[in-house]
Amino acid sequence: MTTMEESPRSPEAKIGMRVEDLWDIQEPQLSPNDKLNACFESIPVSAFPLPPSNQEIExxxxxxxxxxxxxxxxxxxxxxxxxxxxxxxxxxxxxxxxxxxxxxxxxxxxxxxxxxxxxxxxxxxxxxxxxxxxxxxxxxxxxxxxxxxxxxxxxxxxxxxxxxxxxxxxxxxxxxxxxxxxxxxxxxxxxxxxxxxxxxxxxxxxxxxxxxxxxxxxxxxxQPAVIHMLAECSGLQWFESWGDKKLSEVGLPLVTPSQIIKVYEDEPVLQAFKLMRKQRIGGVPVIQRGGSKAVGNISLQDVQFLLTAPEIYHDYRAITVKDFLTVVPTTSDLSTCKKDCTVKELIQLLDHKKILRVYVVDDDGNLEGLITLRDIISRLVHEPHGYFGDFFDGVLPLPPNSRV
The missing domain is CATH 3.10.580.10 (CBS-domain)
Structure with missing residues (x-):
């Protein structure tokens, strides 16, 4: 069987190896979480690999x-x-x-x-x-x-x-x-x-x-680039010790069923987009009328289809979410996982499908939670007290509770 040491290493995997080297020299009394913080604090962002295309679009x-x-x-x-x-x-x-x-x-x-x-x-x-x-x-x-x-x-x-x-x-x-x-x-x-x-x-x-x-x-x-980096770290000690934990062990999902903002498949798609705008979120699950089973997903980014191919939507204000998912099939690829899924499995799913969110469901497909890329990263590191100092002077953060 080919080991990680025998395989060609991607630029992202080399970052993981760098974390591994730093992990071994951290103070033994530090908790695993504090060790990771210290490792990532020691690596400059200049080490992060450039995108494959390396295109600078401005x-x-x-x-x-x-x-x-x-x-x-x-x-x-x-x-x-x-x-x-x-x-x-x-x-x-x-x-x-x-x-x-x-x-x-x-x-x-x-x-x-x-x-x-x-x-x-x-x-x-x-x-x-x-x-x-x-x-x-x-x-x-x-x-x-x-x-x-x-x-x-x-x-x-x-x-x-x-x-x-x-x-x-x-x-x-x-x-x-x-x-x-x-x-x-x-x-x-x-x-x-x-x-x-x-x-x-x-x-x-x-x-x-x-x-x-x-x-x-x-x-x-x-965010997707960071998730890909983590996926490439599979097999490394520091990653496996964290990635082998079940979602509940790291406090996921952060969003419970009652907190999930959703739309029904027979509602107008205009309402779905305006709901996302009002609630400051990037996507919503599409639910069957009269139930809690998710049948699709629609995101604010999908409005690009309206901007680049508006001729498809001759009755824009009347088209339903279900109709929209039929015309734009890429948005209907609803990705789900179970509560007993591991962090590693979740990261690999997100990276493989190039998606931003996964819905946690029970055996019948009913929603039990929502996990985003941001949620996973937030369980990897934590902010030390006073870490940013005056870093944000002159900048305006998003409103609280935004999940776009």
Whole structure:
């Protein structure tokens, strides 16, 4: 049988070996959890492998939302850093970038334009700015009356993305919706521990790493990339001692059945997207009417299909969640596990399927909990008292309890 020592090691596995070496020299009185913290604190983020493509995709701040969507779709990515076109050539990285724009952020803007009072054809830049300003506070709105939306028909999304509002609104106009403002990034010398805490406790989905000398982004570390790194560490002592534990032993799932926000398959898909926006979550399970069995999953990222292929949805406001899952089959791949699943098995499932969340179910398929990538990382490390100090000075975190 081929052992890990005999097999070619991936860049991610080499990181695991580095943790293994550090594990062996930690103070013996430390708990396993404190040992892991100390190991990750000793590794700089510059050691994290670059993405396979190593493509540096950036979006200019004067690009329109329509142009940004095309760039994201072309490169099959969900987010990209935004470069301030007005920054001088010798600007530092903190002045060069204004944030990271995501499909999800554009989705929030799009959904806010679906309000009956939203202008569809602005006559001036002032209207565009006003629409963008309304979008930045959209998360604070009360739930909408979707009764009329469920029965109205028409080429809603086709009309919206062909409008002057969509074509003329610049990425910088919606910068208030960016996850952190101003741009938050790590330096190459910052530690893995800092990066892992930002991706878990501090609810960032990706962490840019900047090269101070060049004043540019050197790498973007995502939650899925960290999960892949952990999957590649299978067989190592430090990983197995943690990964062989059952979910309940590490306190998972964090979200109980009563806390799971869900939609029924016969509800309009518009309601599903607006529910995600209002609750500040990235996805919801689709449930059979009259039961608690999950039959699919829909995420805020799926709104990209409405932005890139709106001709599919000629009756957008009337289409149900079930119909949407039929048209976009990739979203219906509901991934589940049982309570007796191990952390290692869960990580391998997430990595293999390239998904962001897994639903815990009983033998009959009824929901018993929800686990996200962030939940797993949060069980790997913990934040020491006073660890960040003034690290967050000048940045604005997400509202509490956000699970996007």
């Amino acid at each position: 979006i200019k701040s004067d690009a329109t939302l329509a142009e940004a969507v095309k760039i994201l779709a072309k490169h099959n990515i969900l987010s990209a850093p935004v470069v301030d076109v007005d920054a001088p050539e010798d600007a530092s990285w903190i002045d060069r970038y204004i944030g990271v724009v995501e499909f999800a952020g554009i989705a929030v803007w799009i959904l806010h334009q679906s309000e009956p009072t939203s202008p569809k054809s602005p006559s001036s830049g002032t209207v565009i700015a006003a629409a963008a300003n309304r979008m930045t506070s959209a998360l604070e709105l009360d739930p909408l009356d979707l009764g009329s939306a469920a029965t109205a028909s028409g080429n809603f999304f086709e009309d919206l993305i062909s409008s002057d509002l969509y074509k003329n609104t610049k990425v910088r106009d919606i910068s208030g919706s960016f996850r952190w403002a101003p741009f938050l990034a790590l330096e190459r010398s910052n530690s893995f521990l800092t990066m892992l805490l930002l991706l878990s406790k501090y609810k960032m989905k990706s962490v840019p790493v900047v090269d101070l000398g060049a004043g540019r982004i050197d790498n973007i570390i995502t």
